[in-house]
Amino acid sequence: MAGNTEPLSPRAKLAVTAGKAAAAVSRAAGRGSGSVIGGKVALRLDPDLLARLAQHLDVVLVSATNGKTTTTRLIAEALRAAGPVVSNALGANMPAGITSALAGGSDAKFGVIEVDEKYLAGVARDVTPKCIALLNLSRDQLDRAAETRMLAEKWREGLSGSKAVIVANADDPLVVWAASSSQQVVWVAAGQAWKDDAWSCPSCGGVMQRPGDDWFCGQCGFRRPTPTWALTGDHVLDPHGSAWPIHLQLPGRANKANATSSAAVAAVFGVPPQVALERMYQVQAVAGRYDVVSFLGRDLRLLLAKNPAGWLETFSLIDPPPTPVVLSVNARGADGTDTSWLWDVDYTQLAGHPIFVIGDRKLDMAVRLEVAGLDFRVCETLDEAVQSAPPGRIEIIANYTAFQDVRRRVGN
Numbered sequence: 001m002a003g004n005t006e007p008l009s010p011r012a013k014l015a016v017t018a019g020k021a022a023a024a025v026s027r028a029a030g031r032g033s034g035s036v037i038g039g040k041v042a043l044r045l046d047p048d049l050l051a052r053l054a055q056h057l058d059v060v061l062v063s064a065t066n067g068k069t070t071t072t073r074l075i076a077e078a079l080r081a082a083g084p085v086v087s088n089a090l091g092a093n094m095p096a097g098i099t100s101a102l103a104g105g106s107d108a109k110f111g112v113i114e115v116d117e118k119y120l121a122g123v124a125r126d127v128t129p130k131c132i133a134l135l136n137l138s139r140d141q142l143d144r145a146a147e148t149r150m151l152a153e154k155w156r157e158g159l160s161g162s163k164a165v166i167v168a169n170a171d172d173p174l175v176v177w178a179a180s181s182s183q184q185v186v187w188v189a190a191g192q193a194w195k196d197d198a199w200s201c202p203s204c205g206g207v208m209q210r211p212g213d214d215w216f217c218g219q220c221g222f223r224r225p226t227p228t229w230a231l232t233g234d235h236v237l238d239p240h241g242s243a244w245p246i247h248l249q250l251p252g253r254a255n256k257a258n259a260t261s262s263a264a265v266a267a268v269f270g271v272p273p274q275v276a277l278e279r280m281y282q283v284q285a286v287a288g289r290y291d292v293v294s295f296l297g298r299d300l301r302l303l304l305a306k307n308p309a310g311w312l313e314t315f316s317l318i319d320p321p322p323t324p325v326v327l328s329v330n331a332r333g334a335d336g337t338d339t340s341w342l343w344d345v346d347y348t349q350l351a352g353h354p355i356f357v358i359g360d361r362k363l364d365m366a367v368r369l370e371v372a373g374l375d376f377r378v379c380e381t382l383d384e385a386v387q388s389a390p391p392g393r394i395e396i397i398a399n400y401t402a403f404q405d406v407r408r409r410v411g412n
Contacts, residue, residue, distance in 0.1 A: 015046035016103045039096030053102035054127035057111035063120045064135030070286045071258040072114040078266035078276035083109030121158020131268045133167045137174040138197045140307040148197045152178040167264045170227040177202040189230035190257040194309035231260040244273045249284045254313040288407045295410040299393045306399040308344040321352030324389035328359035328402035335400045339364045347372045356385035359402045
């Protein structure tokens with residue numbers, strides 16, 4: 001726990017040094033940041049290293065299907081008002097990447113850690129967090145991740161008995177069910193645009209009733225808890241009834257929801273909402289997301305959308321027609337190799353936009369758009385798509401590895 005500054009053992013120091021060396025070799029070879037391979041090497045040498053690195057930190061874990069990386073960044077900015085922060089800001093969110101991040105933060109007071117949904121319970125056991133933020137659960141990577149209710153059950157079992165303060169989204173029934181096994185829960189009304197994974201009750205399987213913003217199970221009585229924090233328009237409502245303005249450079253309702261959850265987390269660590277929200281304004285982009293870059297004489301805005309819930313939120317951000325839109329989808333290991341989720345996305349919302357399709361799975365996307373009755377053009381490269389697009393800023397929407405491909409090509 002925080003306050004225990006017991007020095008690292010010789011074995012742990014060796015593991016950290018070896019991990020950093022492996023990461024440096026990976027970077028020199030042009031294979032990315034090296035954080036994952038560095039963490040794997042370090043954990044092989046000292047399997048308990050993650051727990052050792054976290055022992056002097058006040059840790060907050062952030063897990064969700066959507067918004068993890070952005071919320072982690074917002075919380076980190078807020079907590080810097082109270083002391084130095086170490087964070088896996090680039091999104092390496094499995095144990096190896098988390099270990100690499102913590103190895104670089106020996107002087108930190110706070111650890112703000114994004115955690116992949118599958119690994120949450122295990123990481124929580126290792127790092128004894130003071131707070132855990134649970135934002136949402138929706139279908140994602142169907143070939144790799146468990147079905148959403150199974151994930152919620154893993155969370156529920158893994159967090160049962162945890163001493164951490166759980167900051168949880170009261171509008172997502174799966175999150176509420178998962179968090180309800182915990183002793184201390186702070187409920188946040190952060191909203192839920194995508195509801196297609198929460199029509200049946202996670203507790204009994206009954207049909208969920210959804211009058212207005214409320215929800216409840218008509219069979220077992222499982223229902224939405226009363227939130228103490230809420231997003232209302234452009235303000236965060238705190239537990240005392242005070243409304244604090246949200247001024248973000250990041251676009252969209254989803255990021256206001258992320259800021260609301262982040263303010264609730266910051267309060268657990270003693271940072272008041274006004275201070276937390278002011279510091280969040282400094283965040284302009286998160287690992288390239290929302291950046292506007294110049295490429296081939298055009299302005300391109302880079303947007304990440306990797307599952308149906310993410311695409312739904314992203315559609316609400318883009319400029320109105322006739323703004324050109326480039327869609328790029330891959331199905332590599334990090335994306336999940338199953339692209340059936342494309343059929344869950346309502347692409348008719350892109351009607352009126354000139355659409356250009358690129359990426360490894362451009363033909364899968366083309367079939368989906370054809371069925372949706374949309375006009376589009378399939379292109380071999382980003383360069384071809386940009387050069388074919390009519391005037392105006394171009395919106396690029398890409399899933400995970402496709403987004404990295406675009407960033408490399410535009411030099412971002």
